[in-house]
Amino acid sequence: MSELLTIDSISVSYGNIKALRNVSVHVDQGDIVCLIGANGAGKSTLLKAIVGLEPITTGTISYQGNIIAQASASGVKKRFALPGRRSASDSNTLRTDEIAGRGVALVPEGRRVFADMTVEENLDMGAFLIRDDDKISRKKEEMYDFFPILGARRKQKTRSLSGGEQQMMAIARALMSSPRLLLLDEPGLGLAPLIIQDIFEKIAIINREEGVTVFLVEQNARMALKASKQGYVMENGVVVLSDLSANLLENEKVKAAYLGE
Numbered sequence: 210m211s212e213l214l215t216i217d218s219i220s221v222s223y224g225n226i227k228a229l230r231n232v233s234v235h236v237d238q239g240d241i242v243c244l245i246g247a248n249g250a251g252k253s254t255l256l257k258a259i260v261g262l263e264p265i266t267t268g269t270i271s272y273q274g275n276i277i278a279q280a281s282a283s284g285v286k287k288r289f290a291l292p293g294r295r296s297a298s299d300s301n302t303l304r305t306d307e308i309a310g311r312g313v314a315l316v317p318e319g320r321r322v323f324a325d326m327t328v329e330e331n332l333d334m335g336a337f338l339i340r341d342d343d344k345i346s347r348k349k350e351e352m353y354d355f356f357p358i359l360g361a362r363r364k365q366k367t368r369s370l371s372g373g374e375q376q377m378m379a380i381a382r383a384l385m386s387s388p389r390l391l392l393l394d395e396p397g398l399g400l401a402p403l404i405i406q407d408i409f410e411k412i413a414i415i416n417r418e419e420g421v422t423v424f425l426v427e428q429n430a431r432m433a434l435k436a437s438k439q440g441y442v443m444e445n446g447v448v449v450l451s452d453l454s455a456n457l458l459e460n461e462k463v464k465a466a467y468l469g470e
C-alpha cells in the first residue's frame with residue numbers, strides 16, 4: 210500500500226500553548242486510520258493543520274508524495290497572503306483551497322452546517338470546486354441515493370434535521386467534491402449510540418466501495434478502533450501509542466484509559 214498522507218514531526222502552537230509537539234502520523238491509501246484522545250488532546254488541531262487552517266512550526270505534511278505544508282524558518286506563516294506573493298519559505302505550503310483542490314475534504318467538528326439553508330443548498334456549497342452544473346446535479350442524486358433521508362428532506366431547512374441527519378449531510382457535503390482523502394472530526398459527537406453506528410456503517414461503505422481513504426478523529430475510542438485498521442493515541446499534543454487498531458483494542462493501557470475496561 211502506498212502512503213497517501215505523511216505527517217512528519219509537526220508542531221502547532223496557539224501563543225504559549227503547545228497544542229501539538231512533534232506529531233507523526235501515516236495514512237496509507239485505501240485505509241481507515243483513527244486518532245483517539247481525550248478533550249483538548251489536540252485532535253482537531255491536527256486536522257486543521259492538514260487542511261492548512263493552522264500553521265505548523267516544525268516538520269512537514271506530505272500528500273501523494275508532495276509536501277503541502279512545511280514549517281517556515283520563523284515559525285510564522287502568512288496563510289492569507291495573495292497567490293504569487295508568498296515568501297520563499299512558504300513556497301511548499303499550500304492554501305486551504307489548494308489542498309481541497311487536490312482531493313482532501315474535512316468534515317469539521319460540530320458539523321458546521323448552514324442551518325438556514327436547505328439540504329440541497331448545503332450540498333451545493335460542497336460543490337464549489339465543480340464547474341459543471343450537470344455534474345453537480347448527478348453528484349447530488351448520488352448523495353440522495355446513498356443517504357435517502359437527505360433526498361426526502363432536500364428542500365427542508367437544515368435546522369429542522371436531527372443531529373444524526375445533520376452529520377450525514379455534513380459528510381455528504383464533503384463527498385460532493387469526490388475527495389480522495391476524507392478527514393472526519395468526531396462524527397459521533399453528541400449522537401445516540403445507534404445513530405453513531407449508522408454513521409460508521411456509512412463511513413465503511415464510502416471507504417470500501419468508493420475507495421476513499423479516511424482519517425478519523427474520535428473521543429468514542431471503541432467505535433473508532435473497531436472501524437479502523439490503524440490507530441493512534443494522542444495525549445496532551447503528543448502521539449503516545451500507535452498500532453493496528455485490533456491490537457489497540459486489546460492494549461491494557463488503552464482499555465483502562467479509553468475503553469472503560
Ligand SMILES: Nc1ncnc2c1ncn2[C@@H]1O[C@H](COP(=O)(O)OP(=O)(O)OP(=O)(O)O)[C@@H](O)[C@H]1O
Nearest residue numbers: 223226228246247248249250251252253254255428
Ligand atoms: N484557537 C485556539 N486558541 C487557543 N488555544 C486553542 C485554540 N484551539 C485549541 N486550543 C487549545 O489547544 C489544545 C488542543 O485543542 P484541540 O481543539 O485540538 O483538542 P481536541 O483533541 O480536538 O479536543 P476536543 O475533543 O475537545 O475536540 C487545547 O488545550 C485547546 O484549549
Ligand SMILES: [Mg+2]
Nearest residue numbers: 252253254318
Ligand atoms: Mg476537537
